[in-house]
Amino acid sequence: MINRSKQLYSHTGDSKSFTRRMEEDVLPFLFTEKIEEIEQHDESSRVLSQNDSIAQVFGKEKPSRVRGVGFGLTPTQLFGLNSHAPGNGVEVEETQRKLLALQAELEGKKFKRKAMENEAAAGKKKMQSMERALIYLFQT
Known part of the structure; x- marks a missing residue:
């Protein structure tokens, strides 16, 4: 209580730290920039595949989902049975x-x-x- 009474300013910046706020604002831009750079160098990376520009930036898909195509669709359904085999x-x-x-x-x-x-x-x-x-x- 004593420390509270000594406080001159109240915190009004929400519960997020400045670092977290900055990451949320900057990271999507950086990912978008990286995807565009990959697509400029390799036109085929624009086509939905196991090695498209999104997979190159975010990494391999998990067996249970495919990024960017909604819920419920798996790599096997989209790319075929050997989607994870080299x-x-x-x-x-x-x-x-x-x-x-x-x-x-x-x-x-x-x-x-x-x-x-x-x-x-x-x-x-x-x-x-x-x-x-x-x-x-x-x-x-």
């Missing part, structure tokens, strides 16, 4: 080979699409010039 080198190599083949096919299709768009634009210009010529002929 990948077979041959499987990884085969997957990478298929990925490269698909990327090459996609690039080929993009090239063909661009060629078709250019051809369509040229055809449109030709039609417009023919239309102008017909209008000129009918006016004379």
